[in-house]
Amino acid sequence: MFGGTFNPIHLGHLHGAEEIREAFGLHRVIFIPAAHPPHKTIRDVIDPGHRLEMVRLATSANPYFFTSDIEIKRTGKSYSIDTLRHFREKEKGSLFFILGRDAFVEIETWKEFGHLFSLCSFIVITRPGSRQVPSGTELPASLSLDFRYHPRTGEWTHTSGHTLSFKEIGYLDISSTRIRELIRKRKSIRYLVPPEVETYIERHELYRNPY
Helix, strand or coil: CEEECCCCCCHHHHHHHHHHHHHHCCCCEEEEECCCCCCCCHHHCCCHHHHHHHHHHHHCCCCCEEECCHHHHCCCCCCHHHHHHHHHHHCCCCCEEEEEHHHHCCHHHCCCHHHHCCCCEEEEEECCCCCCCCCCCCCCHHHHCCEEEECCCCEEEECCCCEEEEEECCCCCCCHHHHHHHHHCCCCCECCECHHHHHHHHHHCCCCCCC
């Protein structure tokens, strides 16, 4: 499960998801656009229907990539705990939740964050050269008692048996913020997003006006 605002989805998202899929032997990656991200102001985020369609377009060519509208259909803010519970009830196999390191460092601000790790394993994407989490000293204090660190593998094991992994991937210097800024300046976003997404943005004249 790969959740995010995807405002818009770009090649960095896709590249990272593919690296994680291969590294962990995942059978599929489900992209889950958030309708109302709790940590973002709504005015900075375009209509969820547009973001969902761009994710569908971006992932359609990869047989391992899928898109879920579970958070867009749900009313209110998009809390990960609700999404994980949904998939935990629906799926019988092993579940992994993929997120970036920037999001992980704010995990204590997430709704019912202490229960997240009892529902599935977590994979935290890190960038080359970034400071990793090497030995158990950098987990939030409120979580450290629930995890055991394994120096040989670099993984953590939760009391539920689920794991927490930090995986460095090849980094593409692309961000949704940069893409939106380029569009507002009427500059090209070619090679930053899939061609289908670029065409969709142009057709619907998305991100042209400042928030």
